[in-house]
Amino acid sequence: METQSPNGSLQKQSLPPKNYGITKPISLAGPSEADIQRNTELEKFLIESGLYESKEEAAKREEVLGHISEIVKSWVKQLTRQRGYTDQMVEEANAVIFTFGSYRLGVHGPGADIDTLCVGPSYVNREEDFFIILHDILAEMEEVTELQPVPDAHVPVMRFKFQGISIDLLYASISLLVVPDDLDISHESVLPNVDEQTVRSLNGCRVADEILKLVPNVEHFRMTLRCLEFWAKRRGVYSNVTGFLGGLNWALLVARVCQLYPNAVPSMLVSRFFRVYTQWRWPNPVMLCSIEEGELGFPVWDPRKNPQDRFHHMPIITPAYPCMNSSYNVSLSTLRVMMEQFQFGNRICVEIEQNKSQWSALFEPHLFFEAYRNYLQVDIVSADADDLLAWKGWVESRLRQLTLKIERDTNGMLQCHPYPNERQLPAFVFPDGYRRPSIIEASKPADWKNL
Numbered sequence: 001m002e003t004q005s006p007n008g009s010l011q012k013q014s015l016p017p018k019n020y021g022i023t024k025p026i027s028l029a030g031p032s033e034a035d036i037q038r039n040t041e042l043e044k045f046l047i048e049s050g051l052y053e054s055k056e057e058a059a060k061r062e063e064v065l066g067h068i069s070e071i072v073k074s075w076v077k078q079l080t081r082q083r084g085y086t087d088q089m090v091e092e093a094n095a096v097i098f099t100f101g102s103y104r105l106g107v108h109g110p111g112a113d114i115d116t117l118c119v120g121p122s123y124v125n126r127e128e129d130f131f132i133i134l135h136d137i138l139a140e141m142e143e144v145t146e147l148q149p150v151p152d153a154h155v156p157v158m159r160f161k162f163q164g165i166s167i168d169l170l171y172a173s174i175s176l177l178v179v180p181d182d183l184d185i186s187h188e189s190v191l192p193n194v195d196e197q198t199v200r201s202l203n204g205c206r207v208a209d210e211i212l213k214l215v216p217n218v219e220h221f222r223m224t225l226r227c228l229e230f231w232a233k234r235r236g237v238y239s240n241v242t243g244f245l246g247g248l249n250w251a252l253l254v255a256r257v258c259q260l261y262p263n264a265v266p267s268m269l270v271s272r273f274f275r276v277y278t279q280w281r282w283p284n285p286v287m288l289c290s291i292e293e294g295e296l297g298f299p300v301w302d303p304r305k306n307p308q309d310r311f312h313h314m315p316i317i318t319p320a321y322p323c324m325n326s327s328y329n330v331s332l333s334t335l336r337v338m339m340e341q342f343q344f345g346n347r348i349c350v351e352i353e354q355n356k357s358q359w360s361a362l363f364e365p366h367l368f369f370e371a372y373r374n375y376l377q378v379d380i381v382s383a384d385a386d387d388l389l390a391w392k393g394w395v396e397s398r399l400r401q402l403t404l405k406i407e408r409d410t411n412g413m414l415q416c417h418p419y420p421n422e423r424q425l426p427a428f429v430f431p432d433g434y435r436r437p438s439i440i441e442a443s444k445p446a447d448w449k450n451l
Contacts, residue, residue, distance in 0.1 A: 021259035039267035100204035113166035206320035216262035239420030243334035274346035298322035
């Protein structure tokens with residue numbers, strides 16, 4: 001910025017550095033030559049590890065999203081016509097597809113699913129129009145396979161594959177008769193007169209957009225997040241359903257470190273990530289911005305007012321109104337396991353900075369089945385493959401309760417370490433001194449949906 005001095009000459013005046021987040025940065029230091037070299041080596045490692053999709057797959061994803069957009073627009077027009085609206089209303093009737101999760105954040109890899117949200121008008125509902133009528137339309141399409149509706153989930157979702165691409169589709173009906181193509185979903189005007197399930201459905205997109213606005217350098221954030229999600233999967237701590245952290249949680253943790261070190265490159269941010277979170281005093285919350293109460297009356301995370309919020313062990317707060325704890329699934333046991341893995345990561349990063357180790361050492365897989373003597377295996381049994389999809393999802397959603405009850409009923413003496421694996425259900429390990437339990441077989445009862 002330039003200002004004029006009393007004698008008329010122009011003088012340059014430095015602006016104060018911009019603060020990201022709720023505190024000042026820990027350091028404004030940029031990379032040294034050694035940091036830049038380590039960053040090049042890290043990027044090379046991630047590419048060689050196959051974490052980036054090809055241009056062909058990226059183009060196919062765009063094509064699939066285009067098809068899904070056409071399908072939901074046609075579906076809403078069909079419902080508008082059936083309900084006796086005018087020809088003009090049928091012409092204007094619309095639904096809009098948004099993406100969120102790893103795809104929206106730009107960190108998805110080959111074969112990853114696409115988290116999508118369909119926003120429709122006020123007269124198109126979730127219970128019947130989405131989960132029955134749209135479901136039946138999709139079921140008739142050759143391109144659609146493995147169609148699995150989950151209407152009773154915390155965030156109701158329809159899962160399927162479209163031309164081989166995995167899709168998680170949510171639905172939100174907002175208080176508009178016509179949904180414009182340029183709808184600004186980040187604005188609070190989409191929230192009035194909707195239920196909490198709709199708010200949760202909308203918030204995936206709203207949170208992703210806020211994260212990208214709140215980090216100092218989006219590309220540095222993306223590479224760091226891609227790296228740490230890969231690390232979490234290799235070390236067995238990537239799984240929201242079993243009480244660890246999912247993609248949103250890792251994104252928020254990484255974004256906060258980016259705010260604390262705004263000029264750091266990804267190799268520095270990875271190291272600082274472990275340094276920060278090995279010292280973090282949980283349950284102090286991780287927040288990217290201040291929590292706003294809002295004027296619409298939705299509950300926000302506040303342990304002073306909400307007794308249930310006081311029992312959260314590792315609060316990681318979403319930045320979009322209404323602010324929520326995204327990591328309420330974390331238990332004392334899974335927090336302990338994650339802290340051990342943060343210590344491991346911190347130790348390896350120190351060795352890398354001292355030129356005593358390579359990046360590959362950070363991603364050595366955790367040898368879960370060599371770490372303990374006793375394991376509990378849960379087998380899921382069903383009559384056919386289609387039935388198994390729904391039954392498996394139901395059992396998986398209750399596994400966290402199993403670990404919590406085991407810990408509660410043994411007064412914390414028995415600690416569980418769930419094993420998250422994409423191809424298997426988690427196993428639970430028991431410390432030495434306990435009798436090895438039998439395998440649990442989860443056969444589907446006739447009335448399982450009412451359990």
